[in-house]
Amino acid sequence: MTPETPQEPTPQEPTPQEPTPQEPTPHDLPPSAELSTHGVGPWPGVWPDDPRYDPELLRHGDTRNVIDRYRYWRMEAVVADLDEHRHPFHVAIENWQHDMNIGSIVRSANAFAADTVHIIGRRRWNKRGAMVTDRYQHVLHHDDVQAFVAWARGAGLPIVAVDNVPGSVLIETYALPRECVLLFGQEGPGLSPAALEAADVVVEISQFGSTRSINASAAAAVAMHAWILQHVPFS
Numbered sequence: 001m002t003p004e005t006p007q008e009p010t011p012q013e014p015t016p017q018e019p020t021p022q023e024p025t026p027h028d029l030p031p032s033a034e035l036s037t038h039g040v041g042p043w044p045g046v047w048p049d050d051p052r053y054d055p056e057l058l059r060h061g062d063t064r065n066v067i068d069r070y071r072y073w074r075m076e077a078v079v080a081d082l083d084e085h086r087h088p089f090h091v092a093i094e095n096w097q098h099d100m101n102i103g104s105i106v107r108s109a110n111a112f113a114a115d116t117v118h119i120i121g122r123r124r125w126n127k128r129g130a131m132v133t134d135r136y137q138h139v140l141h142h143d144d145v146q147a148f149v150a151w152a153r154g155a156g157l158p159i160v161a162v163d164n165v166p167g168s169v170l171i172e173t174y175a176l177p178r179e180c181v182l183l184f185g186q187e188g189p190g191l192s193p194a195a196l197e198a199a200d201v202v203v204e205i206s207q208f209g210s211t212r213s214i215n216a217s218a219a220a221a222v223a224m225h226a227w228i229l230q231h232v233p234f235s
């Protein structure tokens with residue numbers, strides 16, 4: 001489900017981040033992050049008569065970071081298929097310091113089929129950890145917390161901030177709303193005062209050791225999985 005941009009005047013309309021333009025075929029490219037996975041060679045035998053398949057990939061093989069179901073599929077076809085079953089939770093990340101964790105958080109958002117990823121603050125973010133999963137993800141940019149909050153209110157989504165700060169409640173015992181946006185802070189400073197102020201609730205992941213906090217992307221994966229455990233039937 002692609003979020004409707006709220007119509008009421010917002011300080012700054014969120015602008016969808018254009019997916020990286022379709023680059024030439026893998027055959028023409030030097031190895032990149034996405035080409036590090038175990039792939040498949042050219043399609044053996046008669047090609048499938050199905051518009052979802054990409055002739056270039058059928059011809060040259062496919063070593064992208066995609067599950068077997070999507071092998072040889074066009075990127076648009078993968079995105080369209082994912083859109084059929086994305087979960088109704090969103091992921092938002094504050095990006096004031098070009099945090100290395102953002103890429104990994106986007107990769108986890110893809111793995112757990114979050115509806116959309118929201119980057120708050122700087123438009124440019126470090127994509128290294130994303131393993132190119134951002135291509136298959138809807139990514140929206142908001143200039144600041146105010147613009148993000150205006151979007152969330154317009155979309156009717158409660159903001160669940162995730163951080164271990166005074167006043168936070170335990171994620172292990174908190175009923176996460178089915179439709180919500182999980183908001184994560186930066187590795188160093190954590191969530192900004194404006195983000196904590198705007199949150200409908202702040203949840204923390206219980207810790208049992210000596211460290212003051214968990215790595216931001218690890219915490220994001222734990223929180224997303226907590227949503228999965230509460231809302232996805234496994235039996």
Ligand SMILES: C[S@@+](CC[C@H](N)C(=O)[O-])C[C@H]1O[C@@H](n2cnc3c(N)ncnc32)[C@H](O)[C@@H]1O
Binds near residue numbers: 189206217219
């Ligand atoms: C490394 S933490 C830094 C802030 C943390 N509050 C601190 O004082 O060390 C960066 C981000 O990771 C997430 N995080 C890390 N540990 C967490 C925990 N135990 N519970 C919830 N979120 C956590 C939060 O989103 C936080 O903003």
